[in-house]
Amino acid sequence: MQLEHSFVVPADPDTTWALLTDLKTVGGCFPGATVTEADAETFAGNVKVKLGPIAVTYEGTGRFVERDDEAHRAVIDGTGKGLRGLGNAGAQVTMQLVPDGPGTRVDVLTELNITGKPAQFGRGVMQSVSDKLLGQFVGCVENKLAAGDGTP
Amino acid sequence: MSISTEGVAEVVEERADVDRTDESSGPEVGKARRRKEDQRLITGRTRWTDNLQLPGMLHVATVRSPYAHATITGMDTTAATSSPGVVAVLTGQDVKDSQGSLPCAWPITEDQKAPPHPAIAVDRVAFSGEVVAVVVARTAAAARDGAELVDVDYDELPAALDLRESAADTTLAHPDLGTNRSAHWVFDSAEAGTGEDVEAAIAQAREDGVLIEREYRQQRLIPSFMEPRSVVVDPTGEQFTMWSATQVPHILRLMLALTLDVPESKVRVIAPDVGGGFGGKLQVTPEEVITFLAARHTGKPCKWTETRSESLLSAHHGRDQWQKLTLAATKDGTVTGLKVELLADMGAYLGLVTPGVPILGAFMFNAIYKFPAYRFECTNVFTNKTWTDAYRGAGRPEATFAIERLMDELAAELGRDPLEVREQNWIRHEEFPFTSVCGLEYDSGNYEAATARAKELFGYDELRAEQARRRESNDRVQLGLGVSTFTEMCGLAPSRVLGSLSYGAGGWEHASVRMLPSGKVEVITGSSAHGQGHETAWSQIVADQLGVPFEDVEVLHGDTQISHKGLDTYGSRSLVVGGQAVVKAAQKVIEKARPLAAHVLEANMDDLEFSSGTFTVKGAGEGQEGVSITELALKTFAAHDLPDGMEPSLDADATFDPVNFSFPHGTHLCAMEVDTETGESRMRSYVAVDDIGNVVNPLIVEGQVHGGLVQGIAQALWEEAVYDEQGTLVSGSFVDYTLPTTADTISFVTDRTVSPSTSNDLGAKGVGEAGCIASTPAVVNAIVDALRPLGIHDVTMPCTPERVWRTIQDSGSGGGATLPDAQPHFDEGAPNQDQPADAGQEGGQA
């Protein structure tokens, strides 16, 4: 499924870019996520998705598949393996920064693939769940940029 | 309009409601006997496979692929192996040399392509739900706990998911095959010499007649038998004993032997109580092979029982075809030809009869009509989805849907009543036996009579009047009347016909009848029932044949050690093939008893007659004592005084291979109310008048019709197996695979006409699939009929409220939102300009 988010932060594109490409910080923004290791290009960790009756944990890794520091465009690929045989999750996140007055507009396009049980038993709920989780992720990033913390 | 009623009086029975006549007198055949099977089923004393508990029995749980298409790059079973209670973990690598390849018994062409079909995937998975490992443990819970600890690494591959795109090889379901096209199969009446050239008929119609061009989608369905599949294999002793919730114990036994390299004589298969099948248990499944392998590996009895979600994911699916149809007719409504181009989704693998399912429909598109030119062409296509195979009707519902929808479209095009146009084209009563454009000989039928009766019960003319009133008043809820005058072919099948179609086995059936010394009778049938009531019906047949009480007949089946020969239950074949075998065996018993009767009565054999269970001397008059067959049974047991050369037993085997199919038919009429605001369709009434020849047990027949109707209606309205863009089955539980309930269905009006079959002594035709075949087009025809004033000519199945609503929206607005799959998926050829194949595609009828 494809999910689109767009937000504007009161920081210039370079500052914003620096934060968004710090995988440890960005990874930590995903609800329930713990980044266990990260370097410039890859990160590993787990995500505990806890939502009402559902609690599923994915363990996975991510990396840049494309990173253009000039154009402020990056594509991050992440794959996670669900514990308890829950199937896998994969996400390809494309970020594009665009100057917006004194700030920066961040366009995030996420191609999210969830396989196995959560998709099979979802009553379509996984779509809503994913949307919500990504919304929280984006909100977190937004907050970090707004607060100016996490900046290297 | 007028429908001929000639011959109606002779064939219309009284309302075929439950016959409450005295059960103690008269012939058994025809009586509404309450079923023998029911006592154990209504008291919970049942024998389902999952009930079995054997000493030391282990439990098998599966690990299944979450990906539709992926290579397996790694598998770590360490944690699973050390999980409490786990005895063994088996992976594809472990069994790759011993598991063989699951069988396909129907290679429809010599160059048919098929990938190897492993029970456990070895290095690549081809559909979401394919088994990649199994865990064997001391309890079911421990097996499930262990299965969740198996750690599998996959590299996802592009998945072939869309049927039309897959037919064009855009993505390969099995890269090694080099194509997704498994086989291409053609029947052409001109080439076969059974009819004329369809292209000529189409050209003629294009010139000065009527052409109806349509594309219809047969969505993917899931058989959804109520008893989830279950297998127990006991490897102890000299042989392997397998209990399985299967429709086909005999086929299964043979195939296990061939697949697993074990002597057939060392395999015993038992199908105990089996909770429905509908074709879904007509299979040799990976899980049966796996449970066998697990038992062989551990040396212990092993059980595997699926969950419902596992079942929906991995038990074979049904239907899933795209049909492109061209019907040619003259301006006065006489059909001159039909061309069918079909894409059939095989899913990821070929099951037992997967490739043949479209072929079973190939001979039925012409249905009850006598047009002269016909061509059928199908391409079987692999995709990375659960494999398809037989589902109730298998090929025939698809064909019937197409032709019955087309006949309605033709009538609409001509502005005529759909029944009238059908009558103009159908085979008349006096024309039977009739050789169809496919070269099949239809045994008997009376379409006039069934239709007249159905119209009467339905109140056809009154409902048409109401429809006109609602149209005039622009009622939000429109009324539509749907017609389906179907036929089908039952009694699968004459072995030589199956041979000519490259099917791997014959179509005969076997029976034994044994007189026991006590006078009771044991009947053994190769036709293994799973809800059809064979125990009752076969008892009725034998009671009449041998003149013994119904209660004294015991029917045994479903155990290859008891019923050593048989071809099992599918294709509405049990009664017309298996029942006929029982008749033949009983007749042999009588003939076997005749010399002894002559000996006892001190008469000449030729002077004896057998009636009501007793041999008497012809013309001996009142008071002359005969000898009953039960007395003779005891005498053969004692064997003290038998005629010279007579074996001391009174039993016989018979195997019946039908010479022809039987062709039941019927007229079904359906009234649907369609809420044009929400798109919701509700059934108001449904009348089914079926002609299935002679009836052994009307109670059972009615039950079969009711059940079939709802399954067919469910295809029209509710059911669909839906995959997401990753190839995950998202209708993967009963929350989203929507079976109808009591509250969604109505009570039906059923009746029968009787045109006895000439294909068997019973004059019976088969009824297991009739309702399911007939009802789908009746419902869709009704919905389209309700909406036709809006310029709507089709609604894609299932006709969900949303889909109906969007079709209405599109018809008015000339475009806008359309549902995925609501559009035709063939790229070649344009729809007729006047009649877009899908209102949503072209719109513009406002």
Added chain:
Amino acid sequence: MIPAQFDYVAPATVEEALALLAEHGDEAKVMAGGQSLLPVLRMRLNAPGVVVDISRIEELRSITDDGDAIRIGAGATYQDVLDSDLVREHLTLLHQAVAEVADPQIRHRGTVCGALAHADPAGDVGAPALALDAQMVIRGSEGERTVPGSEFFVDLFETAVGEGELLTAVVIPKHTGWGSHYEKFVRVSHQWAIVGVAVTVRVEGGTIAEAKVGLTNMGSTPLRAPAVEAALVGQPASEEAIGAICAQVGEGTDPPSDLNGQADYRRHVAGVLTRRAVLAAAGA
């Protein structure tokens, strides 16, 4: 079909339950009737360490008359609600909606408060609870607090009930004499609502004097439709008068798109159902 291992405790009092929740924190799941929780556990979409069964807490079972309101305890099943004369008389809308929940067997076990705490936007009791101005009673180690429905439903499967807290009751103001109707739209019976509309109205002299409208499965939480409610006031209970108003009910909502319907279809159907529900509630 077999849940993962967990421990099970069945406290006898609310205090005991709260102590258990405090002790186990994140690892604990509260179960009342278990009709929503057990399917999730069977699918292993969750594997809590401990299940706290509150159905044996006697004080939570009752449905009582609180003067201006009816109090439904967390242990009261759907069937208890259906059997309650108090609910039938004073909370007709809730009574009608509960009759539409799943099927009889589920209703015999499942609880109204359990469903509220589960906060599935497709559940049938959230919308009527909102429409009826329900107050949720939440107990924690700090004591008891009461939260109005509008603040109770936070997001998808998310409520104001915090970790270590328990929804002990729902208190709903009496709507004696109000007309009401719950219109549920499903593909097959006994399933989740594709869309549901809960309406209760007070009609005076053929005119709608007050109207309350709740929506099921039209967003990430049950919703109220205040704009439609306001516009309905003063209108005669006729299709001509209210049709256009009701058709607007989906405006501004963000319903899900799934197998049973895309968002735009849900908005459309919500409008139709609202009109039908208002007319039925008004006795038109």
Added chain:
Amino acid sequence: MSKISVKVDGVTYEDEVEPRTLLVHYLREQLGKTGTVVGCDTSNCGACTVHLDGRSVKSCNVLAVQADGHEVTTIEGLAGADGALTPVQEAFRDCHALQCGYCTPGMIMQATDLLAENPDPTEEDVRLGMEGNLCRCTGYHNIVKAVLQAAGARAGEHA
């Protein structure tokens, strides 16, 4: 493990169960009450319906520990000690309301509950009251007929 005491079909059992054990698995595997069956994993099909303290429940959606101290009746405990069938059982056979019979125990248990609640149902009452039980064979026609017939028979009994 948890210790439970449950009265099933008139007999009291004291057993140790894992808390995660579903009532239906306890009935089938520990007590051998295999008349009650499992048909799905989402509590949709109703095949596992039993009575808990006299009311119908889906025994796949109840933990065995939840039944501690309560009374369960299964299809096997419905007929009298002398084997006499109940009116509902009789009607199911008489109306041919079953084919494969897999849904039948659940259907009979639910119908029994329905008639206890509403001894004189209309067809609509029956259709709504049985909505939580799926059948794939009968098309429900004869099931509805059987429940209505059983209602008639019961009415006759009480007259």
